[in-house]
Amino acid sequence: MNFPSNLRYTKDxxxxxxxxxxxxxGITDFAQRELGDIVYVEVETIGKALEAxxxxxxxxxxxxxxxxxxxxxxxxxxxxxxxxxAPELVNNDPYNAGWMIKMTVNNPADVDGLLDAAGYQxxxx
Amino acid sequence: xxxxxxxxxHIALGAKMAEFAGYNMPISYSGINxxxxxxxxxxxxxxxxxxxxxxxxxxxxxxxxxxxxxxDASKLKAGQAQYSCLPNENGGIVDDLLVYCVEENxxxxxxxxxxxxxxxxxxxxxxxxxxxxxxxxxxxxxxxSDKTCLLAVQGPNATKILQPLTDMDILxxxxxxxxxxxxAGVENVLISATGYTGAGGVEIYFEDKDGAADKxxxxxxxxGGPQGLKPVGLGARDTLRLxxxxxxxxxxxxxxxxxxxxxxxxxxxxxxxxxSKEIFAGQKAEGVxxxxxxxxxxxxxxxxxGYEIKDFSGMTIGHVTSxxxxxxxxxxxxxxxxxxxxxxxxxxxxxxxxxxxxxxxVAKIPFA
Numbered sequence: 001m002n003f004p005s006n007l008r009y010t011k012d013x014x015x016x017x018x019x020x021x022x023x024x025x026g027i028t029d030f031a032q033r034e035l036g037d038i039v040y041v042e043v044e045t046i047g048k049a050l051e052a053x054x055x056x057x058x059x060x061x062x063x064x065x066x067x068x069x070x071x072x073x074x075x076x077x078x079x080x081x082x083x084x085x086a087p088e089l090v091n092n093d094p095y096n097a098g099w100m101i102k103m104t105v106n107n108p109a110d111v112d113g114l115l116d117a118a119g120y121q122x123x124x125x
Numbered sequence: 126x127x128x129x130x131x132x133x134x135h136i137a138l139g140a141k142m143a144e145f146a147g148y149n150m151p152i153s154y155s156g157i158n159x160x161x162x163x164x165x166x167x168x169x170x171x172x173x174x175x176x177x178x179x180x181x182x183x184x185x186x187x188x189x190x191x192x193x194x195x196x197d198a199s200k201l202k203a204g205q206a207q208y209s210c211l212p213n214e215n216g217g218i219v220d221d222l223l224v225y226c227v228e229e230n231x232x233x234x235x236x237x238x239x240x241x242x243x244x245x246x247x248x249x250x251x252x253x254x255x256x257x258x259x260x261x262x263x264x265x266x267x268x269x270s271d272k273t274c275l276l277a278v279q280g281p282n283a284t285k286i287l288q289p290l291t292d293m294d295i296l297x298x299x300x301x302x303x304x305x306x307x308x309a310g311v312e313n314v315l316i317s318a319t320g321y322t323g324a325g326g327v328e329i330y331f332e333d334k335d336g337a338a339d340k341x342x343x344x345x346x347x348x349g350g351p352q353g354l355k356p357v358g359l360g361a362r363d364t365l366r367l368x369x370x371x372x373x374x375x376x377x378x379x380x381x382x383x384x385x386x387x388x389x390x391x392x393x394x395x396x397x398x399x400x401s402k403e404i405f406a407g408q409k410a411e412g413v414x415x416x417x418x419x420x421x422x423x424x425x426x427x428x429x430x431g432y433e434i435k436d437f438s439g440m441t442i443g444h445v446t447s448x449x450x451x452x453x454x455x456x457x458x459x460x461x462x463x464x465x466x467x468x469x470x471x472x473x474x475x476x477x478x479x480x481x482x483x484x485x486x487v488a489k490i491p492f493a
Contacts, residue, residue, distance in 0.1 A: 036141075036360065037158045039450040040427060058479070060427045062157045062450050063360050091156075 001029045009120035012069040018111045026099040030124045035061040038090045043079040072110040078102040129174035130338035146246035148175040151358040160361035161452040164324045168280035169357035177249035177270040182239040185262040187230040197394040201226035206301045216404035217380040220248040245374045276329045283326030286349040309344035311337045323369035370490025377446040387417045416468040419490035421458050424483040428459035433477040
């Protein structure tokens with residue numbers, strides 16, 4: 001499985017990449033494999049200020065549904081518009097075309113406290 | 126956790142494995158949607174060796190089956206099978222099952238019946254104890270579950286792929302009939318035109334001995350691989366059966382649901398005596414309070430087992446027993462019990478998905 005070293009991770013299987021104070025967030029290769037075919041990504045928290053660990057949406061796979069957790073505190077600004085008609089992008093390209101949300105983070109330094117690729121690799125064994 | 130004789134094959138194929146009914150089973154290989162499509166359009170193979178098989182034989186075997194199951198097994202001729210259920214004493218369902226007539230019961234010709242019951246893996250012990258308890262005339266009973274392999278090869282091209290492996294005529298095997306013979310060099314293989322996918326095909330029963338499991342699995346892949354046969358896991362098995370509106374024990378039917386409520390009146394025959402017959406006859410005469418229906422989502426969302434079903438005012442009228450995004454249909458579907466007033470096709474209902482009420486409507490099954 002693929003865990004790019006330029007990303008940070010949570011033990012809830014989200015990844016985050018930071019550019020200034022704007023972050024892009026998705027779920028990991030491990031998470032998409034565990035979920036199987038993803039059919040719907042629901043995010044209704046755009047514009048809301050949320051704490052780290054808050055549920056910002058849900059991801060529905062054929063067999064199961066899972067909550068999505070915000071890695072760091074901030075305000076969600078955008079849901080990946082491509083997922084509306086092509087939710088399978090999360091399976092096919094979880095770190096690029098399958099990104100889920102963009103957000104403005106309150107404190108960019110929070111991202112440094114998350115797992116690096118090696119740390120996440122250890123979590124998923 | 127038990128293995129089937131094919132567990133290592135699944136792992137070698139890269140299957141996602143999980144425990145199901147005490148067995149280490151493949152949930153998916155290439156992905157549920159891909160496997161589902163293979164079965165609908167071409168052919169797929171399922172290891173369902175976790176299922177249970179009982180042999181009942183002797184002059185009292187048919188009587189025991191008649192008293193414990195809802196369908197009329199006296200109608201079966203040798204080589205025919207039927208879908209049935211084991212009612213409990215309160216009008217619920219102990220299990221649903223298949224009854225195979227291997228030898229007809231014909232006392233005047235000195236012929237004692239031989240039957241095979243195929244039951245759900247999760248209920249093997251419960252069913253065995255239930256039938257044993259009712260076996261007051263000592264019919265001979267054998268639980269052959271542990272040594273019996275079961276592979277389902279399903280899909281429109283399934284029998285075409287398998288036919289070269291045997292002299293038995295499986296291309297023309299009629300739905301719910303079976304034949305026994307040599308298959309892929311293995312003797313005593315029972316091939317039945319059954320399966321729980323609605324895609325056609327057969328189920329293959331045989332004893333796991335002298336390498337028979339490897340021999341048959343490999344022969345099927347050798348014959349089917351070049352034609353696009355794919356291994357299929359329990360995930361797609363569930364989406365395939367749900368598109369057909371077939372009940373899954375533990376979800377859509379259980380110890381508390383009546384076959385009359387579950388739309389299984391067609392396997393409940395009042396031509397004979399059996400457990401809870403009076404209860405079912407009463408329900409047939411007076412109608413039932415709740416019914417199992419199929420429904421499809423109108424608003425975007427996916428129904429899941431246990432979600433509440435509501436009417437327009439928000440009053441709870443039932444609950445979802447199965448739900449999924451239907452891979453062949455491109456829409457979200459489900460089954461659930463609703464109060465009878467809402468059971469008609471096109472009745473507007475609402476599914477409570479997390480904190481929202483999403484619009485749905487009762488739909489005909491099989492779903493289309």
